[in-house]
Amino acid sequence: MTLDQIKPGEQCRIKKLSAWDKLCQRLMDMGVYPGLRVKVIRNAPLEDPVEVELGGYFLSLRHDEAVFVEVDLL
């Protein structure tokens, strides 16, 4: 499963980042890494982007970026 498929209110655990280069680096620099528990908070009014909570802080990212975060639904 990938992060973009998780619905608001659901939680998941990050398994792997399948991005590369700039996107991968940015994800990691913003605190996205395997093993972390993620809660999807909400989608924007026009569905995209999505807001998630990880380890006590909040990130928003576009769905086409979240595709590159592989997760297990909890």
Place this chain on the structure above:
Amino acid sequence: MNTQKCLVALAGQPNCGKSTVFNALTGASQHVANYPGVTVEKMYGAYRKHGTRVNVVDLPGTYSLTSYSLEERVARDFILRDKPSVVVNVMDASNLKRHLYLTFQLIEMDVPVVLNLNMMDVAERRGIEIDVARLAEMLGVSVAPTAIKRGKGKKNLLNIINEVGLSEKGKNTFTIDYGVMEAFLEEIEKLLADRGEADYPLRWLAVKLMEADDEVEKIVQQSGHDAVIIAVKQKRRAFEDEFDELPEQHIAYARYKAADIIADESVFVKKKDTVTLSDRIDRVVCHKIVGPLVLVGVVYALYHLSIVEGYKLTNYTWPLLARLKSLTAAVMPDPAFVTEPMIRSLALWFVDSVNALLNYIPIFFILFALIAILEDTGYMPRMAFLLDRLFKRFGLHGQSTLPMVLGGVFVGGCAVPAVMSTKGIPDERARFATLLIIPMLNCLAKIPLYILMINIYFADHKGIAMMFMATITLLMALPVAKILSMTLLKGRETAPFIMEMPPYHLPTLRGVLGRAVERIWLFLKKIVTIVAAVAIVIFVLMQFPGLSGDSKAHYAEEAEKAKAVFNKKIKDNPYAEHVRRDNIMALILYVDRYKKARAGIKDKEKAKVVDARFIEENEIFFKVIKPKGDKDAKKINKALKKLISARKKILRQIKAEKINNSFLGKIGRSLEPVTQWAGFNWRVNVALLSSFAAKESSVATLGAIYQSDEEGATLEKRMSETEKNFTPLHALALLLVMALFPPCIATVLTIKIQTGSVKWMMFSMAYQMLLGIVVASIVFTGGRLLGLSGLQAMALFFGMALTFTIAMGFVNPRHEYQ
């Protein structure tokens, strides 16, 4: 005396209170500049401690120190090149684990690091306890806990900075354990050491090379270590094959693992975080339905407070500017009956042009302060969150929202602060697209011409016409943004959207006012000076070559005639003695001055004071102006009024002929072959050209061109009288060209500052002019061929623009990450 110097750099992730720390350290002695060659702002300041002058540089807030973003490169280069004596790593104590990620990278760069655990009060409130001594011991650096916003810990921080800054530079002892990668790193370090690399810390180079950092590869290549690069490439591949993980992923994960270990031993969370206040606010602010409503409210408040209320404030500041003008007029040589000394005209024109811009300062001040509040509270990322989807469709970015609002998405913005605020957009391509379309939006200065044209030519449909103007600019700007981002801007760097949604903060008065003042100052320094220079150029173009000898003689004759009539009328008047021929000009100037002095004074007592002053200056003149019961004085008064109006008429004719003859007039005429397709004659061309200095001047120039014999006729009337052939279709073309074409100099300069390139500045000017004239020509010529009325053409064009915009929204360029 101790004259030691010390350079301190503040580094930290965004939202850690770094600028508050910077303000607390440097106080009022702050300066802004740009880092060499780039448009990133460099904040620096200084303070004194025990006789040591400490220079402080506030590095851009960054999550990491890679080469992928400009800010990160700038921060990194500064640390490497300027070798600060101390790097103070400001951290959010309530979020220590994540902030350590940057700390590790600083330590790896082998610079003396001081940890500043800021926002300790927030951590405490959240039940987070930090073992500062243990943290310092594990990392091998000094740690200074503070709550700068509450004024706590500053002294200790200063002492530690001094101590570390003046001590002999010791090696950082802490290293991250990269586990299975250590062997790879060791080999690379050895390769570099063998080649005598000594400018940069070897381990840092090795880690960066394994991360495939472009800039570091360049550094190594420039030092002539091509062989190392090739070896590293092999190692990266070998690592990936062996461990099924990108080396940069392994590195980042190792850092987070190290952060985990350190946080486990030094951070104790006593109570589990419940729902925070920020999250509760976001439930409303980012709500599917309520969120957009809140956004509309915020935008409305922004408009209302700055544009509407700020405009009211200009009622108070305008008299000051008017006084500046009358002071200038007072020190310049007096005008004669029909001629004016060149130096006087120039000085007054100059003051007028600068005043036109200075008049906006109250509006800008409120605007800048409100933006600072939006920035400090943390609402900006929410704005981006709400609208990103919409803007993304047109090659823009969620963070284009604010610049577009400021530029006047509907009616009444200003392109200058709008272009300035594009700085926050991390995606270069979207940032350029945004700043290139901002001048197309409806800035405040375009409005007077809209109103003028709509009043004359769409008098029966004012509401519709104004609605059309308010929305059509956006409908043209969006597709243009899309087209630009798909063509010219295709090669510009993009950045992932991923954005932190920081907790909400209460802004501080100091932070908000400080930033507003600083931006106003920047505006004055950079913009006003150049606008003044351009004003002079346009003055020359409008004044020269001036009147021909024949005309001069003609007007002199007219003047003599008027004077003779006046003299004849007052011949037998007892006051005539005092108002003799030679004194006529003095009397006229006296009247002028009196009118100005009394202007706007409604209070009777104050009026009396002014009157007394003028009576004292010249009792007889005063009697002439205010004859009351005196019959003879009344007669002179009547004759004088006639004379003054005759003089005004001559002056108007001279002005019109001057513009007609001027270089600008010639340029306007030479453009007629092109602009005829849009329905513009030379007079309109001149008005458009003159709006370069400031758009308001287009109406002023039209006012000068369209003269009327009728005293006090409105410009509306004068224009419709002179341009008898003008139809609403002409007006529509002019409205569209006004919306798109005249790039104001202040905006153009801001674009140069924000893009850091003259080329982009020129491009922005050129494409706007071209677009303006093309759109106007299509509408005018097309409308005429189809036999449409102005209103029909308006409706048709609106429909076309709307369809085109929607269509462009669905054009999907190649997917970014596929």
